[in-house]
Amino acid sequence: MTEVALYLDLVSPPCRAVYFFAKASKIPFKNNVVQLGKGEHLSEEFGKVNPLRKVPALKDGDFTMGESNAILLYLIRKFKTPDHWYPSDIQKRARVDEYLAWHVTNARPGTSKLFWLKAMTPYVTGHEVTPEKLNAALCEFKTISTTIQDVFLQDKPFLVGDEVSIADVVALADIGQTCVSGLDVFEDYPKLSAWKQRVKEAVGVELCKEAHEGVAKFRETHKQVPPEMKEKFQARLEYFSR
Numbered sequence: 001m002t003e004v005a006l007y008l009d010l011v012s013p014p015c016r017a018v019y020f021f022a023k024a025s026k027i028p029f030k031n032n033v034v035q036l037g038k039g040e041h042l043s044e045e046f047g048k049v050n051p052l053r054k055v056p057a058l059k060d061g062d063f064t065m066g067e068s069n070a071i072l073l074y075l076i077r078k079f080k081t082p083d084h085w086y087p088s089d090i091q092k093r094a095r096v097d098e099y100l101a102w103h104v105t106n107a108r109p110g111t112s113k114l115f116w117l118k119a120m121t122p123y124v125t126g127h128e129v130t131p132e133k134l135n136a137a138l139c140e141f142k143t144i145s146t147t148i149q150d151v152f153l154q155d156k157p158f159l160v161g162d163e164v165s166i167a168d169v170v171a172l173a174d175i176g177q178t179c180v181s182g183l184d185v186f187e188d189y190p191k192l193s194a195w196k197q198r199v200k201e202a203v204g205v206e207l208c209k210e211a212h213e214g215v216a217k218f219r220e221t222h223k224q225v226p227p228e229m230k231e232k233f234q235a236r237l238e239y240f241s242r
């Protein structure tokens with residue numbers, strides 16, 4: 001059997017979600033690093049793996065695909081991972097699906113916005129984002145946190161019940177993006193903080209630390225944007241600054 005290859009940049013939340021899951025469920029895979037900051041996802045070679053030119057992407061023999069949620073499900077089906085990751089009970093499974101659907105239009109854009117304003121603004125423009133814009137993004141993040149805590153988590157150990165599922169790793173990867181802000185964004189969310197610790201323990205505390213290093217140190221490691229990426233990043237920045 002050929003080894004599955006994953007194309008990842010761990011600065012990206014959907015890449016971390018796939019990475020956490022693959023590592024935690026001991027799926028053997030080849031890790032192909034695609035550095036977004038250097039524009040490696042725009043190469044002709046990567047375009048053959050994912051014409052959408054986004055990470056994560058997967059290659060399994062001649063089969064290739066993108067989209068993190070779909071990749072997670074592919075890995076679950078291919079490797080028949082333990083049931084708790086994507087429960088066969090249809091109502092628990094529906095809860096995972098419900099979270100994944102909500103995250104695409106809420107948690108992902110909200111946490112991306114914080115990252116782009118706090119980390120990408122100085123990288124692309126050479127100056128900090130204004131406090132007003134940062135505060136607006138932090139307010140949005142608070143709404144997301146409140147929803148995850150009060151609507152999805154409630155008083156359960158994990159988002160869909162007593163055991164960890166892919167909904168938890170997807171959520172952990174999203175909210176991990178906030179470590180770039182340098183603020184303790186969880187101080188007002190005790191239940192969410194305790195949940196975060198449980199998910200980290202389920203995935204592996206060291207693995208989580210290592211996987212978040214790129215984003216935590218992003219501002220130290222990304223000082224000068226490659227000239228060919230400037231225009232593209234500028235356009236994205238304008239989108240997130242609205």
Ligand SMILES: N[C@@H](CCC(=O)N[C@@H](CS)C(=O)NCC(=O)O)C(=O)O
Pocket residue numbers: 012013014036041053054055056066067068069
């Ligand atoms: N819906 C996609 C989103 C993937 C995505 O937006 N990836 C970003 C990194 S977080 C990317 O590759 N961006 C490159 C670009 O847009 O040029 C998924 O969940 O996989």
